[in-house]
Amino acid sequence: MLKIHILTDDRVRRRGLLAEHGLSLWIEKDDKAILFDTGQSSVFCHNAKNMGISLEEADYIVISHGHYDHCGGLQYFPYKNKAPAIYAHPDAFLKKFASADKDEPSREVGIPFEISNLEWMNNRIFYARQPLKIEQDILVSGEIPCTSPFEEVPKDFYVEKDGRITRDMMLDEQMLIIEDDGEIVIFLGCSHPGVVNSLKFAQKLFPDKNIKLLVAGMHLENVNPIRLQMTIQHILDMNIQKVVPLHCTGFGAMCEMKRFLGERCLILCAGDVIEF
DSSP, X not given: OEEEEEEEOSOXXXXXXXXXXXXXXXXXXXXXXXXXXXXXXXXXXXXXHHTTOOGGGOSEEEOOOSOHHHHGGGGGOSOGGGOOEEXXXXXXXXXXXXXXXXXXXXXXXXXXXXXXXXXXXXXXXEEOSSOEEEETTEEEOOSOOOOOTTOOOOSSEEEEETTEEEEOOOXXXXXXXXXXXXXXXXXXXXXXXXXXXXXXXXXXXXXXXXEEEEEEEOOOTTSOHHHHHHHHHHHHHTTOSEEEEEGGGOHHHHHHHHHHHGGGBOOOOBTXXXXX
């Protein structure tokens, strides 16, 4: 059994729930529960409570990458003394910046708190650069290689490391892959390394498995139309059964996906549930 609850998204349409620019998912796989990202604030906690979900039952927390809208809410996790293992890339908690004019960093977009000030978190974080199985059928991908010629890592993001600010190549973004009934389900926070790059890497990790579901922020709002069309074409060619574009995908890109994928594309938001 696989059940996915959208705790946080940029949109919401259910009474009593909140929306914010961010992503958080509650994933139930058989007897395990995974909190995938935490949005930017305590919205995921509010929505979880109103959706009848007890965050205390989380077996794992997976952070897709180190931007405020995906890991900022981590500080609000309500059961700190019972918090489960947290999986992240070692670069996820570096200082990160974005630039409006693409010339130099102008605003911070990284994690909005100091991990060193949160003792409950320090001994629970497990860092990995390489693919890591956290259960027999649950894998954290580690770094996603860029192999697709038409997908470029965004140029207006920066990272501070060893006292130097350089272009952020998004090495910290990882995906969560769950094997279910002989197929795989893929979860992506923002797809900064590229949607197709991510899908190809998932196929490399699971070469004999079909992709039955992709749930992802895809960062396609401002890409050129050719890249968007090529992304959709690859999704079609890979015969992905269901696609759920969320968060940073962009409304125009969502509409294009819906136009070409039809019923295979589900336009969902905070409060919605997907069940297999």
